[in-house]
Amino acid sequence: MKFTIQVSEGPYNHQASDSAYQFAKAALEKGHEIYRVFFYHDGVNNATRLTTPPQDDRNVVNRWSALAEEHNLDLVVCVAAAQRRGIADADESKRNGKDADNIAPGFRISGLGQLIEGGIQSDRLVIFGD
């Protein structure tokens, strides 16, 4: 089955991103396809490489990056939600006159159309959040 996953909550504050990650991993292990993972609302905070959890805790961000690299996942961060919350890649940073970017490897910033397209192209859209 082909899935698109939406992550609606930030890391550590909420289990949504952990559950979405576990779901994606399990689905891939069972031979399913992850068409896209879309990060929305505070979920965009899963995409900052500046995240520094204590060493004995999981690194939610790096874990997504690693899964993306391993399975060539499309991790998409909503641009409007990202701008509000200070998540930027080099292009966005430059365009908005900021002095830094913080996007983690494997993530890309794009529009909400990517979420709708995910819903159209996938067999299931699964949302993690409140």
Added chain:
Amino acid sequence: MGGDVKKFMYVNRKAPYGTIYALESLEVVLIGAAFEQDVSVVFIDDGVFEIVKGQDTAGIEMKNFSNTYKALEMYDVEKLYVSKDSLEERGLTEDDLIVDVELKTAAELTALMEEQDVLLSF
């Protein structure tokens, strides 16, 4: 999109202010309208407050985006459903709402949800 039309339902469950879900849900609905899918929007629980008339947000220094719901019609988003129970529980009637809606019972909403291909819950 190759003429692939799916039934999309947006379920709004939260008050318009206090959290950003309502505003960012509306942004999805507006962007999604360009994809020419079969769209419906549901207001349930505190989500009914999103479309209440006479919202005044000056005191909380938030943008009042309630007028944007009136624009949904221009985007061909015309199927707006409101939970009859949620409305009544909050002492509201259809006359209190900023847009024309269809009131639905819980059973009717359940049936509508069953028909959908994609349910986005906010």
